[in-house]
Amino acid sequence: MRRSGILIFYAMTAALAIFLAAAPPARADQPRRVTITGEVIDSWCYLSEIMWATGSAHHQCAIWCARGGVPVGILGEDEQVYIVLRVEDDTDVIGNHGIMRIQTNEVVVEGDLYERDNIKYLAIDTIIDDHGIVNYSHEQFDIQPFGD
Amino acid sequence: MTKSKLSFIAAALVIALFALPQVPLAADSWNLPDEEEVRFDAKVTDVLCVLSGDCPPDCGAGKRVLGLLKEDGELVLPIKNDGSFTGAVTDLLPYCGTVVTADGLFTVNYGVKTFAVQFLRPLDGKWGRTNGFVKQWAAERGLEAKDKKARRWFRNDETILEIVGEQGKLGLKDKGIEP
Numbered sequence: 231m232r233r234s235g236i237l238i239f240y241a242m243t244a245a246l247a248i249f250l251a252a253a254p255p256a257r258a259d260q261p262r263r264v265t266i267t268g269e270v271i272d273s274w275c276y277l278s279e280i281m282w283a284t285g286s287a288h289h290q291c292a293i294w295c296a297r298g299g300v301p302v303g304i305l306g307e308d309e310q311v312y313i314v315l316r317v318e319d320d321t322d323v324i325g326n327h328g329i330m331r332i333q334t335n336e337v338v339v340e341g342d343l344y345e346r347d348n349i350k351y352l353a354i355d356t357i358i359d360d361h362g363i364v365n366y367s368h369e370q371f372d373i374q375p376f377g378d
Numbered sequence: 379m380t381k382s383k384l385s386f387i388a389a390a391l392v393i394a395l396f397a398l399p400q401v402p403l404a405a406d407s408w409n410l411p412d413e414e415e416v417r418f419d420a421k422v423t424d425v426l427c428v429l430s431g432d433c434p435p436d437c438g439a440g441k442r443v444l445g446l447l448k449e450d451g452e453l454v455l456p457i458k459n460d461g462s463f464t465g466a467v468t469d470l471l472p473y474c475g476t477v478v479t480a481d482g483l484f485t486v487n488y489g490v491k492t493f494a495v496q497f498l499r500p501l502d503g504k505w506g507r508t509n510g511f512v513k514q515w516a517a518e519r520g521l522e523a524k525d526k527k528a529r530r531w532f533r534n535d536e537t538i539l540e541i542v543g544e545q546g547k548l549g550l551k552d553k554g555i556e557p
Contacts, residue, residue, distance in 0.1 A: 259429045274458045274465070277487050278410050278494075289549035290542055291463070294532040299465030299511055301443045301457050311490055313455065315426045315443055321434075322441035324467050330541055334549050344429040346453050349490055351429060351443075363549045373547055373557055 261342035266352065268306035269365060270333050272296065273313060276305060281374045285334065285367025288374045292333040299324050304339065304352065312343070316353040336361040405496050410485035416493075417481040419501065420446035420454060422473040428453060437474035444470045446480055446493070456480070458494040459508035463532045466495045468510030477501050482508075 272295040275283035282288060284305060296302050302323060304312045314323055323329060338361075341354040405415040425445040427433035437444060444467050446454040459466040470478075481497035499505045509523060515535070516528035527534050546556045 261430070273492070274494075277457070277490055277492055278408075278485055279487060280408075280410075286548040286550055286555075289545070290547040293538055293541055294463040295465070297535055297538050298461070298463045298532065299440075299467045300463070301455070301465065309488070311488060313425075313443065315429070321426055321432065321438060323443060324438075324441050324465070326441075327537060327541075330537070331545075342430075346429060347491065349453075349455055349492075351425065353426065353430065362552075366550070366555075368548050368557070378547070378557070 264343040268304040273303035274300045282371040285365030287367040287371035289334040296330045312352040412486040414484040420448045423447045456493040456495045460496045461509045464511035469508040
């Protein structure tokens with residue numbers, strides 16, 4: 231009886247070891263469900279700080295860059311930059327005319343957040359709200375760049 | 379100077395000129411935050427594919443955000459090319475799924491590291507400057523990339539003119555606020 235118990239213990243341990251060995255490793259990029267409130271921005275001008283890159287002062291330039299294929303981001307209320315990879319069912323986010331039209335708007339979005347090498351990527355499922363442009367930065371910074 | 383020395387110098391110059399297109403100057407500094415001039419090999423990849431497993435066969439045909447996946451697993455985000463107000467997707471797309479050598483600038487700001495790619499080549503291929511968007515924009519309109527209208531493409535693009543026309547340069551036309 232005692233011997234059969236030990237055999238069962240060994241068998242279970244072996245089975246567990248085989249199961250663990252065969253199980254796939256956890257994905258490195260598991261998304262996290264998030265709701266983000268923030269301004270739709272041109273990621274390059276903001277991260278490079280080559281000019282003032284938020285609000286109405288930078289609206290025209292943000293449209294230029296989105297059309298030119300610079301990835302669009304959301305500058306969250308938490309001051310984090312989220313690179314947009316998908317908007318609802320549309321993964322065609324580069325040069326996307328619909329996204330160009332909401333540049334600079336403050337939006338509330340829900341979606342999947344992926345983090346890789348300290349960059350936050352957002353696959354948006356729903357734009358819950360769109361407050362339009364609320365950051366009137368032109369009052370301080372005029373039009374960026376060139377002044378016109 | 380002897381004739382043999384002159385011949386040696388001439389030969390060296392010819393070799394240098396021949397090699398010039400293969401070895402571009404180092405990346406041009408743009409004085410970016412925490413800037414670093416870099417050159418590395420990486421596979422051109424669709425970022426959403428890498429992160430989520432949603433992988434169209436052609437990296438999204440130029441409509442998706444593209445990345446550079448290094449052998450050590452780092453996923454570099456190239457958000458800028460060498461043109462004015464343009465990204466690097468047009469430059470990278472022809473190399474979807476293949477390894478390239480990229481030359482440019484890392485910049486780190488707000489804890490986020492991004493990449494401005496200035497030169498690109500397939501492995502052991504020829505270097506090219508990254509101005510793919512303007513080249514394509516110009517070609518679609520029967521222009522040369524050096525044409526003034528193409529160099530100022532952002533002032534002449536039909537979609538931009540339409541949207542800025544509707545919204546105003548500040549985006550506040552609907553509120554009666556214009557510059």
